[in-house]
Amino acid sequence: MIRTLAVALALGAALPVLAQDAPPEMSPEEAAMMQAYQQAGTPGPQHAEMAKTAGTYDLAIKSWMDPNAPPTSETGTATRSMILGDRVMTEKVEATMHGQPFTGHGMTGYDNVTGKYWSTWNDSMSTGLMVSEGTCDDAGACTFTGSWNDPVSKQEVSARMTTKWTSPTVEVFEMYGPGPDGKEYKMMEMTYTRR
Structure with a gap:
C-alpha cells in the first residue's frame, strides 16, 4: 500500500x-x-526507377577532341548504388582517359519540388564540379544540360547529355559540347553493359 x-x-x-x-x-x-x-523528402517512383539501375557495368568509351578526327577508344568500369535512403544514385567510374588513369564520381537524383532530375560530376582530370539538370521519359531516356568551367578559356562551358537504354542491360550516354567553331559536336560516348 x-x-x-x-x-x-x-x-x-x-x-x-x-x-x-x-x-x-x-x-x-x-x-x-x-x-x-x-x-x-519522400522517395517516389522516379527514385525507384533509378534504383533499378544499381550494379556494376563494363564501359566502352569513345571521346573526340576534334570533331573532324576519329575518336579515341578506351575501357573502364562503373559502379552504381543508392544512398540517402534510396534518394540519390551515386556512380563511381574507373577507367583510362587519353591514356591516363581516370576516376570519376557522379550523383543523380530527382527533385520532388522542381519535378526535374539533377546530376553532379567531378573527376581526377579536374578540381571543378559539373552540375546538370534534365528530364527523363517513361522509357528511361534522359536529356540533361549542364556546365563546367573550362581550364583553357576560364569561361563557363555548356553541354548537353543524353542517355538511353538500347536493351535491358545496355545504356548509352552521349555528351555534346561546342567545337572550335562554336557549333555543337559529339564529345563523348560511353556504352554501359551491366555485368
Missing part, C-alpha cells in the same frame, strides 16, 4: 514536467509546412 502510494506520488510529480517537455501543438501553417517538407 505504501509502495503503491509512493509510485502514484512520483508519477503525479513527473506528469507536469513531462507535459512541459511535450512539443507544442503546431499551427495550421506550421503543419502545412511540415507536410510540404515531408513530401519533398
Whole structure:
C-alpha cells in the first residue's frame, strides 16, 4: 500500500514536467509546412526507377577532341548504388582517359519540388564540379544540360547529355559540347553493359 502510494506520488510529480517537455501543438501553417517538407523528402517512383539501375557495368568509351578526327577508344568500369535512403544514385567510374588513369564520381537524383532530375560530376582530370539538370521519359531516356568551367578559356562551358537504354542491360550516354567553331559536336560516348 505504501509502495503503491509512493509510485502514484512520483508519477503525479513527473506528469507536469513531462507535459512541459511535450512539443507544442503546431499551427495550421506550421503543419502545412511540415507536410510540404515531408513530401519533398519522400522517395517516389522516379527514385525507384533509378534504383533499378544499381550494379556494376563494363564501359566502352569513345571521346573526340576534334570533331573532324576519329575518336579515341578506351575501357573502364562503373559502379552504381543508392544512398540517402534510396534518394540519390551515386556512380563511381574507373577507367583510362587519353591514356591516363581516370576516376570519376557522379550523383543523380530527382527533385520532388522542381519535378526535374539533377546530376553532379567531378573527376581526377579536374578540381571543378559539373552540375546538370534534365528530364527523363517513361522509357528511361534522359536529356540533361549542364556546365563546367573550362581550364583553357576560364569561361563557363555548356553541354548537353543524353542517355538511353538500347536493351535491358545496355545504356548509352552521349555528351555534346561546342567545337572550335562554336557549333555543337559529339564529345563523348560511353556504352554501359551491366555485368
